[in-house]
Each structure stands twice: as structure tokens, then as C-alpha cells.
Amino acid sequence: MNTRILDAPAADTRRRRAGLPLLRVLPFVLPALLLGGAELAVRAGLLPANLMPPPSDVARTLVWLAENGLGSHLAASTLRVFVGFLAGAGAAVVLGASVALDRRAAALLDPSLQALRAIPSLAWVPLLLLWFGIDELPKLVLIAIGAFFPVYTGVVSGFGGVDRKLVEVARLYRLAPPVLVRRVLLPAALPAILTGLHTGLSLAWMFMVAAELIAATRGLGYLLSDGRETSRTDIVLAAIVLLAVLGKLSDMAMVVLERRLLAWRDDFAGSQAEGLR
Amino acid sequence: MSFFDIHIDEKRFGERIVLQHLRLALAPGEIVSLVGPSGCGKSTLLAIAAGLDHGTPARASVRLAGVPPGRAAQAGIAGGIGFVFQEPRLFPWLDVAHNIAFGSAAGQPPADVLAALLDEVGLAGYAHHLPRQLSGGQAQRVAIARGLYTRPRVLLMDEPFSAVDAITRIRLQDMLARVVRERGLTVLLVTHDIDEAVHLSDRIVLIDRRPGPPRAQVPVGLARPRARGDAEAARLKAAILAMLEREAA
Numbered sequence: 001m002n003t004r005i006l007d008a009p010a011a012d013t014r015r016r017r018a019g020l021p022l023l024r025v026l027p028f029v030l031p032a033l034l035l036g037g038a039e040l041a042v043r044a045g046l047l048p049a050n051l052m053p054p055p056s057d058v059a060r061t062l063v064w065l066a067e068n069g070l071g072s073h074l075a076a077s078t079l080r081v082f083v084g085f086l087a088g089a090g091a092a093v094v095l096g097a098s099v100a101l102d103r104r105a106a107a108l109l110d111p112s113l114q115a116l117r118a119i120p121s122l123a124w125v126p127l128l129l130l131w132f133g134i135d136e137l138p139k140l141v142l143i144a145i146g147a148f149f150p151v152y153t154g155v156v157s158g159f160g161g162v163d164r165k166l167v168e169v170a171r172l173y174r175l176a177p178p179v180l181v182r183r184v185l186l187p188a189a190l191p192a193i194l195t196g197l198h199t200g201l202s203l204a205w206m207f208m209v210a211a212e213l214i215a216a217t218r219g220l221g222y223l224l225s226d227g228r229e230t231s232r233t234d235i236v237l238a239a240i241v242l243l244a245v246l247g248k249l250s251d252m253a254m255v256v257l258e259r260r261l262l263a264w265r266d267d268f269a270g271s272q273a274e275g276l277r
Numbered sequence: 278m279s280f281f282d283i284h285i286d287e288k289r290f291g292e293r294i295v296l297q298h299l300r301l302a303l304a305p306g307e308i309v310s311l312v313g314p315s316g317c318g319k320s321t322l323l324a325i326a327a328g329l330d331h332g333t334p335a336r337a338s339v340r341l342a343g344v345p346p347g348r349a350a351q352a353g354i355a356g357g358i359g360f361v362f363q364e365p366r367l368f369p370w371l372d373v374a375h376n377i378a379f380g381s382a383a384g385q386p387p388a389d390v391l392a393a394l395l396d397e398v399g400l401a402g403y404a405h406h407l408p409r410q411l412s413g414g415q416a417q418r419v420a421i422a423r424g425l426y427t428r429p430r431v432l433l434m435d436e437p438f439s440a441v442d443a444i445t446r447i448r449l450q451d452m453l454a455r456v457v458r459e460r461g462l463t464v465l466l467v468t469h470d471i472d473e474a475v476h477l478s479d480r481i482v483l484i485d486r487r488p489g490p491p492r493a494q495v496p497v498g499l500a501r502p503r504a505r506g507d508a509e510a511a512r513l514k515a516a517i518l519a520m521l522e523r524e525a526a
Contacts, residue, residue: 173380
């Protein structure tokens with residue numbers, strides 16, 4: 001059991017306030033140590049510079065890239081993630097809601113979708129390349145497939161897990177089915193749906209890299225494979241850093257969205273957000 | 278003259294008959310408690326009365342002033358039926374105001390109506406609290422306010438105070454007694470708390486685990502407002518307990 005939840009709330013808040021400066025600093029300790037250590041180790045000759053360029057070189061490469069078309073790579077990758085995620089998540093919400101709310105749709109769709117889910121998504125790559133060539137479409141489809149399943153699972157389990165007792169209250173007031181969905185089922189399912197969207201978005205980034213590594217002339221995945229082919233470890237590392245930043249940014253956007261939409265939730269994450277506000 | 282009639286011919290869950298040949302007639306403004314051992318079907322009866330029957334449909338008829346409750350509005354009887362569950366069953370994402378107005382199409386209560394209702398149930402100033410910020414007793418007050426929001430004529434309550442502590446229960450019972458008197462509500466209360474039944478009701482209906490008509494109907498002739506620890510109330514309570522024990526034996 002998590003003892004922090006069991007603490008008296010007042011005492012917990014006080015301690016959290018007192019520990020705030022330290023808590024703000026702690027997340028930066030490990031990255032600083034690693035970067036500083038790598039810099040020193042390479043400069044001291046302990047690590048071969050061609051395999052592990054010092055962080056300062058990677059920083060210089062980032063600046064150089066920024067002046068030489070980095071924007072178009074970033075835009076290409078982000079746009080692919082955005083479009084692929086929207087398509088995959090959108091389809092997942094529609095199909096997931098149908099399966100969760102209609103027994104006939106469930107009988108028709110769910111077994112097939114579960115079978116498709118069992119296929120490791122990267123196994124689709126050769127087929128997508130054969131079908132759609134090496135253009136934009138196979139990349140977008142792959143990203144959409146990657147985003148689809150976590151969202152679908154979240155939507156189905158979210159609607160499926162709605163408290164029967166709350167639905168009974170809605171029955172008492174004879175809400176029409178669409179009103180029941182809007183006022184009870186959707187808000188009750190929202191935590192699971194958002195978790196699915198969150199996971200789906202991280203998988204969209206992952207599949208974007210996979211798609212661009214295979215065949216692309218622009219994008220961060222292209223930078224990665226280009227850097228490997230030209231033995232530019234600094235470019236590979238720079239692309240990894242950029243992927244980390246973009247992934248973290250989209251993750252933060254999801255967290256903000258979740259905090260906003262789920263501020264009513266009575267759980268540890270919620271009370272922590274309140275304490276820090 | 279009866280105002281609220283429940284006539285259950287038969288209610289089954291699968292092969293098992295839960296309720297049979299049971300008829301309850303409540304006079305306008307009458308407060309009736311339904312007491313019986315767990316599993317005797319008292320909550321099922323209340324659900325049928327509220328239109329929340331599930332499983333094999335009951336062979337039953339429910340009449341409010343002579344018409345089915347769903348058609349009471351067309352028949353010119355304003356209000357209908359309010360229901361309070363054993364647990365508050367509040368929607369955690371709605372604040373107190375929106376939980377209370379959940380049954381209305383708008384979902385947004387007029388400020389004066391809301392303020393009066395909150396005052397009535399002792400929650401003035403709590404309109405914008407979320408359910409997680411409320412104590413168990415406060416949450417149940419919101420549930421009662423939700424039951425009252427549509428201005429019902431009949432209030433059905435399924436062990437509404439069984440999950441709160443003793444002091445809170447007494448406060449909630451007193452609040453309910455006042456609200457019911459002021460509004461002239463007809464109340465059917467399911468409870469397993471004999472004290473509660475004696476304190477609140479005009480009549481106590483005892484039902485058995487064996488399906489059939491009520492085992493006994495005990496009128497409670499005590500004057501209102503009722504004092505707790507009244508000797509007559511204690512005698513009544515002892516008599517009812519004796520009846521329940523006879524069945525258990």
C-alpha cells in the first residue's frame with residue numbers, strides 16, 4: 001500500500017511545500033551528471049569521440065542543423081505523427097464506442113479487431129510498402145495502426161467499466177440514449193479513454209520513427225538513418241535528443257489535457273496537482 | 278383514499294419468486310416504512326415502484342393518483358416520484374448544483390431554486406463543491422436534494438441512512454422529517470433500522486422472506502415532532518422486534 005496516500009492531508013501538504021525547492025531540482029540531477037560525465041570522459045580520452053561525441057559537439061550539431069533545414073525535418077515528422085494519430089485515434093474512438101455501446105457491433109467487430117491486435121504492428125511494414133509504395137501514405141497508415149489499438153482498448157474498457165449504479169440513476173430520470181452517452185457514459189469513461197489516447201500518442205511517435213527509418217527523405221527518422229550511413233554519431237544523437245524533446249512536449253500536452261478534463265477525480269495525482277498549483 | 282398504489286402480482290429472478298400478491302396503498306402525505314429481513318425483496322419492491330425493475334419484468338402495477346407514474350404529468354399531476362438510493366450515487370465530475378439538477382433537461386438549476394433547496398437540506402454554500410470534497414452525510418444530503426429537485430409528490434428511499442455514522446444518521450433523519458412535513462410528501466422508506474422506522478413513519482409494514490402479503494402492518498400513532506427515547510416508541514420497537522424474531526425462529 002502507498003503510505004503517502006494514508007498520510008493526513010494537512011501534514012502531507014505542509015511537507016510537500018517545505019520540500020518543493022528540492023523536488024524542483026532533483027529531476028535535473030541525473031541528466032546533468034550524465035552529460036557532464038560524458039563530456040569529461042570523451043575529453044579525457046576515456047571514450048572514443050567518433051562513437052560518443054561530447055555533448056558540446058552534439059549541441060553544436062543541433063545549432064548547425066537548425067541553420068540547415070532542421071525545421072522541415074521537424075515539421076515533416078510532427079505532421080506525420082499528427083495526421084496518423086488523428087486518423088488512428090479517430091477510427092479507434094468510433095469503433096471502440098460502437099463495440100462498447102452496441103452488442104451487435106461488438107459481436108461483429110471485436111473478435112476481428114482482437115485478432116488484428118495480436119499482429120505485431122511492424123509486421124505490416126512490408127505489406128504497406130508493397131501496397132502503397134514508399135510515399136507518405138504507408139507512413140501515415142503505419143502510424144495510424146500504431147495509435148489505433150491503445151485508443152481502441154481504452155475506449156472499450158472505459159465504456160465497459162462505467163459504474164452500473166450511476167447508469168441506474170440515469171435510468172431513473174429516463175434519459176434518452178444519446179443523452180445518457182453524453183451526460184453519464186462519456187464522462188465516466190473519460191479517464192480510460194484519455195489513458196488510451198496518451199499511450200496511442202507515444203506509440204504514434206514510435207511508429208513515425210519506424211516508418212521514417214525505412215524510407216524517407218525528410219524527418220527525424222531520416223536524420224537518424226542518414227547519420228548512421230554517414231557515420232555521423234553526432235547527428236544520430238542530435239536526432240535522438242530532438243525526439244526526446246518532441247515526445248516530452250506532446251506528453252506534457254496530454255498531461256495538461258488530462259488534468260483539465262479530470263480535475264474532479266479523487267486520486268493521488270489529482271491532489272498532487274492541487275498542492276502544486 | 279389512497280394516493281400511491283403498488284400492486285405486485287409476481288416478481289421472479291429466474292426461477293425464484295421474490296415477491297407475490299403484495300399490495301401497498303399509501304395515503305397522501307403518509308410515511309410508510311418497509312421493514313424485513315435482508316433478501317425479502319424490499320429493495321426490489323422499491324425498484325419496481327420507481328420503474329427500475331430489472332431482469333424478468335415483474336407482473337405489477339404502480340399508480341400515482343390513479344395513473345401510471347410515467348403518465349402522471351400528462352394527467353395533470355405535477356412532480357411524480359423522487360428516489361434516494363442507499364449510496365449517494367453522485368456523479369463525481371459534476372458539482373453539487375449540477376448533481377442536484379441532473380434529472381432536469383437543462384442540467385443547470387435556476388439560482389434561487391438551488392439556493393432554497395440547498396438551504397432546505399442544510400448545505401447552503403456548497404453549490405460548487407465536487408462530490409469528493411463532501412463527507413458521507415453531506416453527499417447523502419445532496420442525493421436527497423436531487424430526489425427533491427423535480428418537486429416529486431412521492432419520495433422512495435432505499436435504506437438511505439444505513440451507510441452513515443450514528444450521529445449523522447440522527448441529523449439526516451431529523452432533516453428528512455422536517456422536509457417531508459413541510460412539503461407534505463408521501464414517503465415509502467425501506468429500512469432495517471427499527472428505531473428509524475418508528476421515529477419517521479405513520480405506518481410500518483413488515484414483510485417476510487417468504488413471498489406473500491405483508492406479515493403485519495403496524496400503525497405508529499405517536500405525535501409529531503417526535504422525541505427520541507419516548508417510552509411508547511420503545512414499546513413499539515420491542516413489539517416489532519419480537520415479530521421479526523418470531524419469523525427468524
